Amino acid sequence: xxxxxxxxxxxxxxxxxxxGVLIRRNAIIxxxxxxxxxxxxxxxxxxxxxxxxxxxxxxxxxxxxxxDGQLFVFFIMVVAAAEVSVGLAIIVMMYRNTKxxxxxxxxxxxx
Amino acid sequence: MNxxxxxFWVLSSLAILSAVMVxxxxxxxxxxxxxIVVFFCISGHYVLLxxxxxxxxxxxxxxxxxMVLFLFVIMLMNLNKETExxxxxxxxxxxxxxxxxxxxxxxxxxxxxxxxxxxxxxGTVMMGSGDIGLIKNLGxxxxxxxxxxxxxxxxxxxxxxxxxxxxGKKD
Amino acid sequence: MNKLVYxxxxxxxIGFLINGLWRKSLSKTLISIIxxxxxxxxxxxxxxxxxxxxxxGGFIATAFNFINIENFSGAKALIIPFxxxxxxxxxxxxLIITGIGFLIHVYSTAYMHExxxxxxxxxFAYLNLFVFSMLLLVLGENYVIMFIGWEGVGLCxxxxxxxxxxxxTYNYAAKKAFxxxxxxxxxxxxxxxxxxxxxxxxxxxxxxxxxxxxxTFDITGITLLxxxxxxxxSAQIPLYTWxxxxxxxxxxxxxxxxxxxxVTAGIYMIARSNVLYxxxxxxxxxxxxxxxxxxxxxxxxxxKQNDIxxxxxxxxxxxxxxxxxxLGVGAYTGAVFHVMTxxxxxxxxxxxxxxxxxxxxxxxxxxxMGGLKKKLPITHLTFLIGCIAIxxxxxxxxxxxxxxxxxxxxxxxxxxxxLGVAGAAMTAFYMFRLYxxxxxxTFRGTNDQQHHLHESPKAMTIPLIVLALLSVVGGFxxxxxxLHGHHELNSFLSPVLVSENKHHLExxxxxxxxxxxxxxxxxxxxxxxxxxxxxxxxNDAEGFGKVxxxxxxxxxxxxxxxxxxxxxxxxxxxxxxxxxIIDGSVNNVGKFVNYSARQLRLVQSGQVxxxxxxxILAIVVFILFWYYDSSILKLAGKLFH
Numbered sequence: 049x050x051x052x053x054x055x056x057x058x059x060x061x062x063x064x065x066x067x068g069v070l071i072r073r074n075a076i077i078x079x080x081x082x083x084x085x086x087x088x089x090x091x092x093x094x095x096x097x098x099x100x101x102x103x104x105x106x107x108x109x110x111x112x113x114x115x116d117g118q119l120f121v122f123f124i125m126v127v128a129a130a131e132v133s134v135g136l137a138i139i140v141m142m143y144r145n146t147k148x149x150x151x152x153x154x155x156x157x158x159x
Numbered sequence: 160m161n162x163x164x165x166x167f168w169v170l171s172s173l174a175i176l177s178a179v180m181v182x183x184x185x186x187x188x189x190x191x192x193x194x195i196v197v198f199f200c201i202s203g204h205y206v207l208l209x210x211x212x213x214x215x216x217x218x219x220x221x222x223x224x225x226m227v228l229f230l231f232v233i234m235l236m237n238l239n240k241e242t243e244x245x246x247x248x249x250x251x252x253x254x255x256x257x258x259x260x261x262x263x264x265x266x267x268x269x270x271x272x273x274x275x276x277x278x279x280x281x282g283t284v285m286m287g288s289g290d291i292g293l294i295k296n297l298g299x300x301x302x303x304x305x306x307x308x309x310x311x312x313x314x315x316x317x318x319x320x321x322x323x324x325x326x327g328k329k330d
Numbered sequence: 331m332n333k334l335v336y337x338x339x340x341x342x343x344i345g346f347l348i349n350g351l352w353r354k355s356l357s358k359t360l361i362s363i364i365x366x367x368x369x370x371x372x373x374x375x376x377x378x379x380x381x382x383x384x385x386x387g388g389f390i391a392t393a394f395n396f397i398n399i400e401n402f403s404g405a406k407a408l409i410i411p412f413x414x415x416x417x418x419x420x421x422x423x424x425l426i427i428t429g430i431g432f433l434i435h436v437y438s439t440a441y442m443h444e445x446x447x448x449x450x451x452x453x454f455a456y457l458n459l460f461v462f463s464m465l466l467l468v469l470g471e472n473y474v475i476m477f478i479g480w481e482g483v484g485l486c487x488x489x490x491x492x493x494x495x496x497x498x499t500y501n502y503a504a505k506k507a508f509x510x511x512x513x514x515x516x517x518x519x520x521x522x523x524x525x526x527x528x529x530x531x532x533x534x535x536x537x538x539x540x541x542x543x544x545x546t547f548d549i550t551g552i553t554l555l556x557x558x559x560x561x562x563x564s565a566q567i568p569l570y571t572w573x574x575x576x577x578x579x580x581x582x583x584x585x586x587x588x589x590x591x592x593v594t595a596g597i598y599m600i601a602r603s604n605v606l607y608x609x610x611x612x613x614x615x616x617x618x619x620x621x622x623x624x625x626x627x628x629x630x631x632x633x634k635q636n637d638i639x640x641x642x643x644x645x646x647x648x649x650x651x652x653x654x655x656x657l658g659v660g661a662y663t664g665a666v667f668h669v670m671t672x673x674x675x676x677x678x679x680x681x682x683x684x685x686x687x688x689x690x691x692x693x694x695x696x697x698x699m700g701g702l703k704k705k706l707p708i709t710h711l712t713f714l715i716g717c718i719a720i721x722x723x724x725x726x727x728x729x730x731x732x733x734x735x736x737x738x739x740x741x742x743x744x745x746x747x748x749l750g751v752a753g754a755a756m757t758a759f760y761m762f763r764l765y766x767x768x769x770x771x772t773f774r775g776t777n778d779q780q781h782h783l784h785e786s787p788k789a790m791t792i793p794l795i796v797l798a799l800l801s802v803v804g805g806f807x808x809x810x811x812x813l814h815g816h817h818e819l820n821s822f823l824s825p826v827l828v829s830e831n832k833h834h835l836e837x838x839x840x841x842x843x844x845x846x847x848x849x850x851x852x853x854x855x856x857x858x859x860x861x862x863x864x865x866x867x868x869n870d871a872e873g874f875g876k877v878x879x880x881x882x883x884x885x886x887x888x889x890x891x892x893x894x895x896x897x898x899x900x901x902x903x904x905x906x907x908x909x910x911i912i913d914g915s916v917n918n919v920g921k922f923v924n925y926s927a928r929q930l931r932l933v934q935s936g937q938v939x940x941x942x943x944x945x946i947l948a949i950v951v952f953i954l955f956w957y958y959d960s961s962i963l964k965l966a967g968k969l970f971h
Contacts, residue, residue, distance in 0.1 A: 051283065052273065053171075054284060055269050056266060057171050059265050061175065061197075064175070064178040064181075066946055067254055068182035069939070069942055070258065071182060076238075077181075077187055077190055080181065080190060080229060083225065084181065084194065087198065090217075091204055094204075094205060094210050097210075097291070098210075098291075099282045101291050102282070102284060102289075105289070115291040115296065115297060116300070118210055118291065118297060119297065122212075122213065125217070125220050126316070127312075128220075129224065130318075130319035131319075134319055134326065136323075137323040139232065140232060151937075152937060253943065257950075260946075261949065264954055268957050272957075
């Protein structure tokens with residue numbers, strides 16, 4: 049598979065995630081679209097790691113060249129998990145205070 | 160077209176379709192379910208690329224833990240279709256157009272860059288084979304070259320846990 | 331020896347600086363000594379230089395090049411030196427200015443003694459500054475230096491008329507004087523520019539030698555414009571109305587500035603430029619006619635005025651008219667002679683009037699005076715001498731100078747002579763009306779004033795006596811050959827003044843003219859004394875008399891034609907231009923900034939989604955510009971070419 053296909057696929061998922069962030073008003077859905085974006089990036093990273101491994105494999109059969117890409121994905125997942133837990137805690141607290149999860153209510157950044 | 164390619168196209172279209180459904184669904188629980196489908200498709204891609212460890216971890220962490228957490232929170236707040244807040248139509252249109260512009264411009268950019276970059280032009284992905292995705296090799300790299308970030312991530316988890324508990328306390 | 335000339339203006343300048351800067355700390359005595367001493371010093375130096383000029387002719391002393399423009403208009407340099415020219419004409423004027431100036435300074439020390447020291451010092455400082463400017467005017471070697479002095483005397487006139495600045499009317503009078511002067515100055519400046527443009531020089535000698543090369547249009551234009559300047563400064567029609575109002579200043583100021591010196595600056599200027607005027611017959615006619623008209627017009631107004639100083643003011647305007655008449659018919663020496671004698675007796679008359687005012691404790695209306703002969707003997711005698719002199723009775727000085735002018739006028743045109751004699755008759759009449767109502771008859775004032783009547787102190791009477799003596803004998807330097815004299819003044823001034831009066835009237839005609847004018851004057855005097863000494867009929871004027879009393883309503887005319895339209899125009903400018911347009915545009919800038927700020931503030935909506943959208947759009951734009959910059963540049967090039 050030429051690498052462009054993976055790039056296009058990842059870009060599509062990423063932009064769908066962006067559209068979701070811009071369109072939805074429910075905070076939790078916005079959060080989920082962020083997760084979607086992260087996953088798109090993860091996919092791309094793995095694809096690139098395999099590409100590099102491919103180019104190195106043709107030279108040396110015992111190389112481990114593309115592994116850092118996949119390890120990076122591993123750490124991204126770690127961070128995503130931590131972020132989700134904290135983020136959801138914040139959302140729960142927001143719900144408790146304002147009885148709503150509409151992000152338009154969070155316009156304290158105004159003025 | 161061999162099996163791998165067919166699988167690739169099927170998984171890709173399913174992923175994109177599900178992602179669109181995530182964004183469009185009015186009911187938040189439906190959005191969560193569609194997102195789980197997306198995660199499954201992406202894990203399928205990982206399997207195609209022989210990144211076995213990541214495929215399993217993706218499923219366990221994302222689809223298993225994180226989505227369940229989302230579901231818990233949604234059900235905690237008792238959200239359903241009627242209470243869902245809606246943006247006005249112009250904002251939705253503007254958002255879509257912005258995202259679309261982004262997509263189009265970057266795709267165009269990649270398309271035109273193929274003549275510039277050698278790797279972009281002729282790089283191919285090794286599918287269905289390759290050892291680096293195996294747990295043994297990844298584990299070897301993780302615990303030899305990347306052990307420091309590994310340990311630090313444990314500290315990260317600790318802080319996240321503490322943070323979540325502190326924030327979520329009811330007093 | 332020539333460098334002494336720099337001392338002449340230097341003394342009054344130093345006097346001005348000392349009295350002006352330290353007026354708050356010097357005592358009155360010291361101020362008077364410095365002020366008068368400065369003028370005395372100038373007088374002594376003038377006397378020395380006068381004898382030198384008499385012996386060996388005039389000279390020029392150059393200090394430095396005031397303006398030095400290389401390559402001015404066609405590779406010719408314009409050099410205007412700061413130089414003094416002392417010749418016969420300026421020597422005569424120097425003596426008049428410094429001599430009479432000194433007497434008036436001495437007089438002022440007594441007249442102004444009621445003032446506080448700092449105002450006293452201010453007065454003397456201004457007076458010294460005035461003498462300095464006047465000296466610059468007559469000493470200048472070229473038109474530009476004369477103009478510096480010209481402006482300076484205008485300024486000092488303004489300062490001194492408005493000396494008692496707390497009174498609004500006086501301030502208006504001062505402004506009026508200055509503005510009318512300025513109108514004349516415009517004419518003078520235009521003439522100077524014209525001279526520079528055509529002749530590339532302003533020095534008298536060079537101008538006079540080159541002037542024959544100009545065409546008639548140029549000469550007429552220049553001389554007319556110079557005459558406009560003289561009209562403003564010497565109070566001719568139509569720019570004369572400031573002089574009667576200028577009587578608001580202290581009486582010594584009126585004596586010095588508005589009788590003897592400043593108003594004669596115009597005469598000096600035309601006399602100095604006699605070469606120019608002799609070449610332009612049109613201007614000479616205009617000068618003569620305007621001078622004659624002014625003489626008659628002012629005399630008619632003076633017939634009905636009731637304020638001592640106003641009568642004398644109109645008399646000054648009238649006598650200046652005679653001087654211009656003399657200039658106009660070519661009797662330059664006669665005009666200068668009349669300047670000299672007029673300075674003597676007019677200054678005398680003003681100072682005597684000041685003495686009367688001082689004795690009557692600042693009363694100026696002659697209807698409240700009368701019978702002052704016994705209480706103020708010296709003043710009375712000197713005033714009488716002045717009146718006789720101005721009426722033109724021989725052998726007093728006024729007779730010789732006025733007669734010289736009238737004879738020249740007859741040679742030009744007998745009508746001029748006739749009207750001039752009519753004016754002389756009116757002069758005699760109103761002067762003796764003034765004399766009779768003030769000094770003869772019974773006292774018409776209040777008992778309080780009568781109680782306080784006393785002769786003035788010596789510092790005031792001695793100048794009166796000196797001036798009276800000069801009025802008596804001053805005419806003898808100009809006795810015409812008809813009366814077996816040698817006319818020393820004429821021969822003295824002949825190197826400078828082109829004497830055009832080669833009229834050569836027959837001796838019998840001259841005797842006839844003199845006889846007629848003296849006879850008419852004497853009749854007028856007797857008539858006036860008779861009418862006004864026993865029962866002064868000074869009730870309110872009616873009919874034509876009322877018109878005369880109100881100065882032919884000229885002031886009101888000027889007000890309606892000139893002053894009011896200007897004021898309404900400036901009101902219009904203030905309301906429309908200033909407020910709406912200029913202020914409006916400035917305010918609108920502020921309002922616009924306010925408005926746009928309010929609109930821009932809406933960008934900060936606080937909605938995170940908005941922020942993200944803008945971020946996405948920015949990223950898109952960046953990608954476009956970064957990657958496709960070459961194609962965008964080509965597109966822009968196609969669009970904008």
